[in-house]
Amino acid sequence: MSLDDFYRQTILDHYQNPRNWGTLENPDITAQDANPLCGDEIRIDLKIKDDRVEAVRFSGKGCSISRAAASMLTEAIEGKTLDEVKRINRDDVLDMLGIELGPVRLKCALLALKTLKVGVYGVQQNWPGEGEDE
Amino acid sequence: MKTLAPERGGRARMHEPDFVAIRKDFPIFQRKVHGKPLIYLDSTATTQKPVQVIDALDHYYKTFNANIHRGVYAIAEEATARYEEVRGKVAKLLNARSPHEIVFTRGTTESINLVSNAWGRKNVGPGDVILLTEMEHHSNLVPWQILAAEKGAQLRFIPIDGQGRLDLSGLDALLDGPVKVVSLTHLSNVLGTINPVAEIARRAHARGAIVVVDAAQSLPHIGVDVRALDCDFLAFSAHKMLGPTGTGALYGKRALLDAMPPFLGGGEMIREVKLEGSTWNETPWKFEAGTMNIADTIAFGTAIDYVETIGFEAITKHSRELVELTFRLLGEIPGVTIYGPPVEERGGIVAFSLDDIHAHDIATVLDHDGVAVRAGHHCAMPLHRKLGVVATTRASFYVYNLPSDIAALAEGVGKAKQLFHR
Numbered sequence: 157m158s159l160d161d162f163y164r165q166t167i168l169d170h171y172q173n174p175r176n177w178g179t180l181e182n183p184d185i186t187a188q189d190a191n192p193l194c195g196d197e198i199r200i201d202l203k204i205k206d207d208r209v210e211a212v213r214f215s216g217k218g219c220s221i222s223r224a225a226a227s228m229l230t231e232a233i234e235g236k237t238l239d240e241v242k243r244i245n246r247d248d249v250l251d252m253l254g255i256e257l258g259p260v261r262l263k264c265a266l267l268a269l270k271t272l273k274v275g276v277y278g279v280q281q282n283w284p285g286e287g288e289d290e
Numbered sequence: 291m292k293t294l295a296p297e298r299g300g301r302a303r304m305h306e307p308d309f310v311a312i313r314k315d316f317p318i319f320q321r322k323v324h325g326k327p328l329i330y331l332d333s334t335a336t337t338q339k340p341v342q343v344i345d346a347l348d349h350y351y352k353t354f355n356a357n358i359h360r361g362v363y364a365i366a367e368e369a370t371a372r373y374e375e376v377r378g379k380v381a382k383l384l385n386a387r388s389p390h391e392i393v394f395t396r397g398t399t400e401s402i403n404l405v406s407n408a409w410g411r412k413n414v415g416p417g418d419v420i421l422l423t424e425m426e427h428h429s430n431l432v433p434w435q436i437l438a439a440e441k442g443a444q445l446r447f448i449p450i451d452g453q454g455r456l457d458l459s460g461l462d463a464l465l466d467g468p469v470k471v472v473s474l475t476h477l478s479n480v481l482g483t484i485n486p487v488a489e490i491a492r493r494a495h496a497r498g499a500i501v502v503v504d505a506a507q508s509l510p511h512i513g514v515d516v517r518a519l520d521c522d523f524l525a526f527s528a529h530k531m532l533g534p535t536g537t538g539a540l541y542g543k544r545a546l547l548d549a550m551p552p553f554l555g556g557g558e559m560i561r562e563v564k565l566e567g568s569t570w571n572e573t574p575w576k577f578e579a580g581t582m583n584i585a586d587t588i589a590f591g592t593a594i595d596y597v598e599t600i601g602f603e604a605i606t607k608h609s610r611e612l613v614e615l616t617f618r619l620l621g622e623i624p625g626v627t628i629y630g631p632p633v634e635e636r637g638g639i640v641a642f643s644l645d646d647i648h649a650h651d652i653a654t655v656l657d658h659d660g661v662a663v664r665a666g667h668h669c670a671m672p673l674h675r676k677l678g679v680v681a682t683t684r685a686s687f688y689v690y691n692l693p694s695d696i697a698a699l700a701e702g703v704g705k706a707k708q709l710f711h712r
Contacts, residue, residue: 158658159654159655159658159709161313162658163651163654163655163709168709168710171710172710189592192671193666193667193668193680194648194650194665194667194680194681195647195666195667195674195679195680196680197649197680212482217680218648219648219650219651220648220650220710221650221651260650261650261654264650290599
C-alpha cells in the first residue's frame with residue numbers, strides 16, 4: 157500500500173478537520189480511555205434523548221489514525237439508538253477507515269470504539285461481534 | 291605497532307575505519323522495504339548483525355553443538371572452552387579484574403533483576419532508600435519498584451534539567467539517609483545523555499551505597515571501563531552490540547557476587563545436591579542455572595571481536611558525526627524539537643518531535659521510504675511525562691549507518707510535515 161493510499165484524503169481530512177470535536181456540557185454519558193503504549197488519549201461525551209444519540213463530542217490526543225477513526229465514528233452514531241450504537245463493531249470502524257492496519261495501528265484505530273462501548277455499556281465487556289476474534 | 295590479525299573476514303584496526311565497507315558485512319541491507327532499500331535507524335532497540343556473527347552461530351550448530359560443563363567428549367569440551375573464552379573476552383572488554391566477575395544472563399533486564407533479587411532481597415530492608423534517576427528505562431525502574439514494594443523501601447530519583455542532563459545539585463540530600471543502592475543508566479536510550487557515572491559512584495560509595503550501572507546503550511556506543519567507573523554491578527545485552535538476542539551479562543565485584551545467594555535454582559549452579567538441601571557452585575557459575583544460551587554467547591564473542599576491530603573511539607566519532615548531521619538537517623525543518631543535550635555530550639541517539647504530529651504518523655511516513663525509526667515512549671514513560679510529550683520519534687545509529695541515511699531521515703520528516711499540514 158502506497159503512502160497516499162494509507163493516508164488517503166478522507167483520513168487526512170478527518171484528522172485535520174475532526175467532526176464533533178470538543179466536549180459537551182452536562183453529558184448523559186462520558187467515557188475516557190487511553191492507549192499507554194503510544195500515549196493516545198480520548199474522551200467521548202454523549203447527549204441521549206429518547207434513547208437516541210442527540211449529540212456527541214470527542215477530544216484528546218492521538219495520531220492521525222486514532223483521530224480520524226474517532227471523527228468518523230462520531231459521525232456514524234449521530235441520531236442512532238443506543239442499541240444501534242452497541243451493534244457497531246471493529247469491522248465497521250475498519251471499513252470507515254478503508255485501509256489495512258498492522259497490529260500497533262489497529263489499537264489506534266479501535267481506541268474510540270472501545271471508549272464509546274465502555275460509555276454506552278457502563279462497564280467494559282466483550283462487545284457484540286467481537287470476542288471471537290480477539 | 292603490531293597489526294591485528296583479521297579474524298574471519300574482519301579487518302585490521304585502522305585509524306579511519308571504512309564504514310561503507312562495514313555496511314557490506316550486514317546481509318540485511320540487501321533487502322528492500324516497500325520497494326526501497328532498508329535504512330535502519332533503530333539500533334538502540336537492537337542492532338543488525340554482521341555476517342561474521344551469523345556465521346558463528348551457524349558454525350557452532352554445525353560443528354560443535356553440545357551442552358557445556360558436563361560432557362567429557364570432544365565437542366562438549368570444545369563448546370565449554372569457546373563459551374568460557376567469551377567470558378574472558380567480556381572481562382577484557384569491560385576491564386574487569388577477572389572472568390569470575392562476569393555472569394552470563396539473557397541480557398540487561400535479567401542482569402538488573404539478578405541484582406535486585408539476589409543482592410537486593412538480602413541487603414535492602416524497610417525504610418532503606420533506592421536511588422534511581424528520572425531518565426531510566428523501565429528495565430532499571432520496575433525491578434526496583436518490585437523490591438521496594440516487597441521490602442517497604444523507598445525510591446528516590448535524581449531529576450533531569452531542561453537539557454536532559456542529570457541535575458546533581460541536590461545529590462547530597464538525595465544520598466542522605468539509609469541509601470543502599472544507586473542504580474542508573476550510563477547512556478540514556480531516549481536523550482542520548484552520557485551520565486557522569488564515576489562521579490556519582492564516588493559520592494554514593496562515600497555514603498556506603500553500592501552502584502549499579504545500566505550499560506545497555508553505553509557499552510556499544512562508547513565502551514565501558516568498570517574500574518574507571520568504579521561501579522559495583524554493570525548490566526548489558528549482546529544484541530545491542532551486533533550480537534544475538536537472548537544473551538548478555540552482569541559484571542559484579544567478586545566479593546559482592548561471592549556473598550550473594552543464587553538468583554535461579556537448577557542444574558549447573560550447584561556444588562552438591564541432597565534431597566533436603568544443596569550447596570552452591572562458585573561465582574559466577576552459581577548464577578548460571580540450567581542450560582545457558584551457548585550458541586548466542588559464543589557468537590557474541592565474534593561480535594566483540596568485530597566491534598574491537600573497529601574500536602570504540604572510531605565508533606563514538608562516527609556516531610557523533612551522524613548526530614551532528616541529524617541536528618543540522620532536522621534543524622532546518624521548522625517545527626522540529628530535538629530532546630536532550632548538545633552533540634558532544636551524547637551517544638548516537640536523537641529523539642525528536644515535529645509540531646503536534648504524532649510520532650506514529652512520522653514513523654509510518656518514514657517506513658514507506660524504507661526508513662525504520664522508533665515511535666513511542668521507548669520504554670521510558672516517566673521520562674516522556676517529564677518532557678511533556680506522550681511520544682517521540684527516535685533515530686539511533688551504529689556502525690553500518692552512513693550520512694545518506696540521515697539525509698533520507700530528514701527527507702522523510704519533511705514529507706511528513708507536508709502531508710499533515712497541507
